[in-house]
Every structure is written in structure tokens, then in C-alpha cells.
Amino acid sequence: MKLLVKALSTLALMLAIGGSALAQEYVKGEVIKVDAKQKKVTIKHEPLTNLDMPAMTMVFVVAEQSMLDKVKTGQPIEFTADRVNGRITVTDIK
Template sequence: MTLLVKALSTLALMLAIGGSALAQEYVKGEVIKVDAKQKKLTIKHEPLTNLDMPAMTMVFVVAEGGMLEKVKAGQAIEFTADRVNGRITVTGIK
């Protein structure tokens, strides 16, 4: 019985840690350039705390090509970014 309790406790802890990692904060930024052919956005952004990055202007790939249709150069956005397959990727835009 104690093995079952330990296993369930471990599972609950893993879910709690994993759930907090999925809850990303949106960061303010400005779209500088949209490269639809390469599926990339250049964004001047505030610090990305989840990636431990200071504010800067950088090029991101986008998780989904449809995101590029939502934005244009000069537009203020709020977005999330994360490492996906080793590349820093925009994962959400609002």
C-alpha cells in the first residue's frame, strides 16, 4: 500500500511541476519584419523570463504558419515563445 501512495504522490508532483511549466506568460513585443517564405518573425520584445532572455530584437520561427497571417510589420503584439526542437519558437500570439 505504501508503494502505491508513494507512486501517486510522485505522479501528483510531476503533474504540478509540468502544469506550471505549460502556463506561459504573454510578453509584449513589436513585429519588425514578417518573412512568410521562411515562416519567421522578427520581434522587438520585452524580457522572456521562461527562456532567461533580456529584452532585444530577434528572429523567431513560428509554430504554425497561420500565425503569420495575424500580424504585420509595425504591429504591437503579445506572444509566447519556447524552445521547440532546439529552436526558439513563437508558440502563441494574441
């Protein structure tokens, strides 16, 4: 019985953690600068609620170099960002 309770508790914790990652919403922003050499993009963005960050302009690294092919300076975008290896990273761009 203890094993079943432990297994269900572990499953509930995994779902809670996984659910927050799946619930990540796209945020609107505007591309200010693209730095392909450094694999970075500067974005003026709305609040990033998943990171508890207010609206601002900041430099992000991108998860994949190919994301930079989708954007250009002045372009409005929708994107997701998260902490990856301790760095705030753009994880997807629409």
C-alpha cells in the same frame, strides 16, 4: 505501500512540469519583420522569463504558418515563446 508512494511522486512531478507550461505568460513585443517563406518573424520583445532571456530583438520561428497571417511589420503584439525541438519558437500570438 511503496507503489503508492512512487505513484504519488510521479504525479507530483508531472503536475510541477505541467504547471510551469500552463503558467506561461504572454509577453509584449513589436513585429519588426515577417518572413513567410522561412516561417519566421522578427520581434522586439520584453524579457521572456520562461526562457530566462532579457528584452531584445530576435528572430523566432513560428509554431504554425497561420500565425504569420495575424501580424504585420510595426504591429504591437502579445505572444508566448518556448523551446520546441531545440529552437525558440513563437507558440501563440494574441
